[in-house]
Amino acid sequence: MRAFLTRLRHWSLGLHLLPSLLANAHHRxxxxxxxxxxQQLPTLLKQPLPxxxxELETMxxxxxxxxxxxxKTRQLADLAALLDRRSPLGLCLRRSLLRYRYLHELKVPVTVLFGAKFAPGETPDKKKIAGHAWLVLGERPYHEDDENWQGYTVMLRWPEAKK
Known part of the structure; x- marks a missing residue:
């Protein structure tokens, strides 16, 4: 039910912003x-994630x-991810990668986090692994609802933390 409500909220926000975002020819x-x-992301992601x-950074x-x-750039990236319903990639991954690509171009120092957690399965003794991708800015989630990222173990950060 929570996933449905999150999706509904994303659609509502996307539809609400649509007229103002598309009023500008450059935005369109x-x-x-x-x-x-x-639409190129599934092919791009056939190679190792790093x-x-x-490659995404240097396009x-x-x-x-x-x-x-x-x-506005973030809102347009969110809308583009939302409209690509036929993608084999989840909304969070599409949104995070599009946000990252364009915010990186704007020199916004965001980091993409890729995480996983155990989620309930079909029966109590079977669990499945759920994945999520989100951005952080200065180690704080970047325009991400808390319930979407909390509980995930970060598996990969991009760019990787400097040692």
Whole structure:
């Protein structure tokens, strides 16, 4: 039920923001660019995750206009992830990777965390592993509801913490 309510909240927010985000021609073009990248993510992720993340960071796009400020860019990335319902990737992974790619271009120092936890299975004696991806900014979750990331063990950080 919680997952359904989270999804409903994302859709509600996405639909609420849609008119204001798409009123600007540059925003519409950027959303198209983001959706195209979102469709490339499953292929990109067929390689080891560190290599895929490095490639995602260095992708060059010739765009005749600058990215909008951080909040608009994040909202457009969220909308692009939300609209790609046919992707084999989960919403959290699509959203995190799109946010990361474009916020990285804006020089926002976010980190992607990839985590896992045991979740209830079909019967009490069987558990399944659930995965989640989210961003942090200065070790604080970046526009992420607490219930979405709490309880996950971080398996990988990108970029990796400097030693």
């Amino acid at each position: 073009k950027l959303l198209t660019e983001m959706r195209s990248l979102g 290599r895929a993340m490095a 060059q796009v010739e765009r005749p206009f600058p990215l909008p400020p951080e909040t």
